[in-house]
Amino acid sequence: MLDQFLQSLQDTSIATAIREGETLFPWIECVHVLALTVVIGSIAIVDLRLIGLTSRDRSVIQTTASVLPVTWTAFTFAVITGGLLFASNATTYAHNFYFQVKIALIAMAGVNMAAYHLFLNRGADSWHTPQLTPFRARLVGGLSLCLWIAIAAFGRWIGFTINTPT
Amino acid sequence: MALQSLDSFCSWLAATSVSQVIQTVGWVIPAVQTVHILAVAAVVTSALMIDLRLLGIRGTEQPIAAIARRFLPFIWWPLPILLATGAILIIAEPARALENPVFILKMGLLLAAAGITLACQIPLQRNPAFWEISAGRKRVARLIAVASMPLWVAIICAGRWIAYVQGT
Numbered sequence: 001m002l003d004q005f006l007q008s009l010q011d012t013s014i015a016t017a018i019r020e021g022e023t024l025f026p027w028i029e030c031v032h033v034l035a036l037t038v039v040i041g042s043i044a045i046v047d048l049r050l051i052g053l054t055s056r057d058r059s060v061i062q063t064t065a066s067v068l069p070v071t072w073t074a075f076t077f078a079v080i081t082g083g084l085l086f087a088s089n090a091t092t093y094a095h096n097f098y099f100q101v102k103i104a105l106i107a108m109a110g111v112n113m114a115a116y117h118l119f120l121n122r123g124a125d126s127w128h129t130p131q132l133t134p135f136r137a138r139l140v141g142g143l144s145l146c147l148w149i150a151i152a153a154f155g156r157w158i159g160f161t162i163n164t165p166t
Numbered sequence: 167m168a169l170q171s172l173d174s175f176c177s178w179l180a181a182t183s184v185s186q187v188i189q190t191v192g193w194v195i196p197a198v199q200t201v202h203i204l205a206v207a208a209v210v211t212s213a214l215m216i217d218l219r220l221l222g223i224r225g226t227e228q229p230i231a232a233i234a235r236r237f238l239p240f241i242w243w244p245l246p247i248l249l250a251t252g253a254i255l256i257i258a259e260p261a262r263a264l265e266n267p268v269f270i271l272k273m274g275l276l277l278a279a280a281g282i283t284l285a286c287q288i289p290l291q292r293n294p295a296f297w298e299i300s301a302g303r304k305r306v307a308r309l310i311a312v313a314s315m316p317l318w319v320a321i322i323c324a325g326r327w328i329a330y331v332q333g334t
Contacts, residue, residue, distance in 0.1 A: 026330045030323040034210075037203065037322065041211025055236060066225045070214070152207075153200040160196045 006090040018088035025088060032081035036155070038074035040148045042067050047148075050141025052130030060127040060137065089162070098161055102154035109147040116140045176260035188258040195258055202251040205244035206325070210318050212237035213279070216286065217311035220297065230307065231294035238287055268331045272324035279317040286310050 009015060018024045049055040049063040086093050093099045120136050127133040179185055188194045218224040219233040256263045263269040286307070289296040297307040 026327060027323075030326045033203070033326055034319060034322045037207035037210045038214060040204065041207040041214075044208070045211070045215070062227070066227075067215075070218070070224065149204060152204055153197070156196045156200045156203065160192075 002094070003091060006094050009087050010090040012087065014084070015087040015090070018084060025085070028081050028084050032078060032085060035074045035078035035081060036152070039071060039078050040152060042071040042074065043148055044145060046071075047141040047145040049130075050133065050137045051145070052133055052138060056130050059129075060121075060124050060133060092162055093158070096158055096162055098154045098157040102151055102158065105147055105151045105154060109144060109151065112140060112143050112147065172264060173261075176264055179257060179260040182257075185257050185260070188254065195255065198251045198254045202248060202255070205247040205251065206322065208240045208244045209248070210322065212240035213283065213314060213318050216241075217314050220286070220307040220311035222308075229294070230297045231290055234287065234290050238283075241283055263328060266328055266331055268324050268327045272321055272328070275317055275321045275324060279314065279321060282310060282314050282317065286314075 010019075018028065045055065045067050046060075046064055049058065049060060055063050086099075116137070120140055123134075124137070127137065180189075215225065215237050216234055219226070219228075219230055225233050286297075293299075297303050
């Protein structure tokens with residue numbers, strides 16, 4: 001059932017064009033890499049502030065307000081390009097261990113972020129300095145940073161376990 | 167002749183025991199590439215945050231100098247990491263990079279990006295308000311940002327294309 005769906009995704013004309021074209025795949029990869037560097041870099045700005053290592057003269061709210069729109073823009077590009085790369089070889093990627101773990105890790109990062117924005121950031125407007133930032137926020141930041149580093153690693157490993165230039 | 171000696175340098179390097187170890191131990195190259203890309207993330211995002219401030223799009227509640235002070239270290243400090251991890255990748259497969267026109271292009275673009283970063287940074291060290299003193303200065307600051315962003319985009323694209331373009 002799932003394999004049927006993946007096969008039909010892979011058979012779409014756009015997926016076929018990406019798989020069989022000479023240059024489409026690498027160009028989409030370029031946009032994907034560009035987007036993911038901005039996603040990880042901008043999330044790291046927030047995480048490092050939550051942990052209390054950087055942006056120490058700024059409140060958490062100021063930091064998230066200036067950075068998160070950049071994160072979401074880049075994340076949109078990363079999802080679209082990632083989806084296109086996936087579609088080009090859907091059946092292979094779906095069965096790749098590193099791809100599966102990467103998606104699970106992204107889901108965990110999403111849950112971590114949602115938990116922060118829904119429950120854990122109460123009182124964040126008073127977190128003006130790292131000293132005023134509670135332990136639970138530091139924990140969210142540290143966890144997020146570790147997850148995104150792992151996501152980058154698993155992403156890179158996909159390329160080495162599937163037959164594409166690395 | 168120069169190409170021939172580059173050829174023999176690449177073959178020599180690829181035959182060294184260091185290169186052989188990197189080539190045979192499967193996890194080294196993906197691990198080094200992961201560190202490389204995380205360092206790229208720090209550099210490119212920092213450059214982007216500065217550029218968006220120069221353009222007046224983000225962080226406008228703070229002066230340019232404050233944004234620059236926060237993010238410039240994250241452009242320069244990852245550089246040794248990038249050079250070290252890049253060097254490991256070159257040692258692993260010398261011809262893949264050294265004989266690849268895209269790699270040469272990437273290094274040229276990197277120099278240009280470093281130059282443009284310094285062009286923004288050095289005046290700020292003399293005068294933190296340098297880029298905000300007059301409308302003319304603000305225009306130049308915006309030009310710097312407009313020139314900087316495509317350079318970083320091109321560097322990332324070139325980096326990915328190294329894998330796809332054959333050495334000469």
